[in-house]
Amino acid sequence: MDELVEVVVGRVGRAKGIRGEVSIDLRTDEPGRRFYAGAKLKMASGRELTVEKTIWQRGKLLVTFADHPDRTAVEKLNGEFLSTKVSAAELPSDDDEYFDRQLVGLKVLDHLGEPAGTVREVQHMPSQDLIAVDTPAGIRLIPFVKALVPSVDMEAGTLQLADVNGLLEDLE
Structure with a gap:
C-alpha cells in the first residue's frame, strides 16, 4: 500500500x-x-x-x-x-522542483563532494527559499537556487553546493 x-x-x-x-x-x-x-x-x-x-x-x-x-x-x-x-511518492509537477519533505534529511556536500552537513528544514521567504543546513559550525542558511545548489541527487540522498565563499563558513 x-x-x-x-x-x-x-x-x-x-x-x-x-x-x-x-x-x-x-x-x-x-x-x-x-x-x-x-x-x-x-x-x-x-x-x-x-x-x-x-x-x-x-x-x-x-x-x-x-x-x-x-x-x-x-x-x-x-x-x-x-x-x-x-x-509519499508524489512528485512535484516540474522536474527541477522538490517538496520540502524530499529535501529535509539530505546530506549536503561541499563543492569538492565532501560531507558538509544535513538539510534540517526549508524556509520559504518572500524572495526565495532557503535551506537550513546543520553543519559542525552550526546552522547555515543557503539560498536554494541553481547557482548555489547546482546538483540535487535524490537517489544518492545528497545535494551539492557550488564553490562560493561564505556558504558554509564565516568570512572575516
Whole structure:
C-alpha cells in the first residue's frame, strides 16, 4: 500500500465579503493540487473541512468551505492551519522542483563532494527559499537556487553546493 504523509498546505486568513470566502496563506507551491472543489482538508483540531469553491482574486486564493455559508461562520477559522494526506511518492509537477519533505534529511556536500552537513528544514521567504543546513559550525542558511545548489541527487540522498565563499563558513 502507498504510504501517506500529512503536509500543511495553507493557513486560513481573513474573511472576504459576506458569502463565506476566506483568503488562504498558501504553504504549497501547487495550490491547484490541494485546493479544489471536494478536497478534504484537516485542521489541527482534527476537524475536517471540505472545499466547496476556489477563486483567485488579485493574486490571492479565496476559498469557500462547505458548512461555512457566511462570514460569521468562517471568521472562526482564522489562523487555522490546513493539512492533507498525500502519497509519499508524489512528485512535484516540474522536474527541477522538490517538496520540502524530499529535501529535509539530505546530506549536503561541499563543492569538492565532501560531507558538509544535513538539510534540517526549508524556509520559504518572500524572495526565495532557503535551506537550513546543520553543519559542525552550526546552522547555515543557503539560498536554494541553481547557482548555489547546482546538483540535487535524490537517489544518492545528497545535494551539492557550488564553490562560493561564505556558504558554509564565516568570512572575516
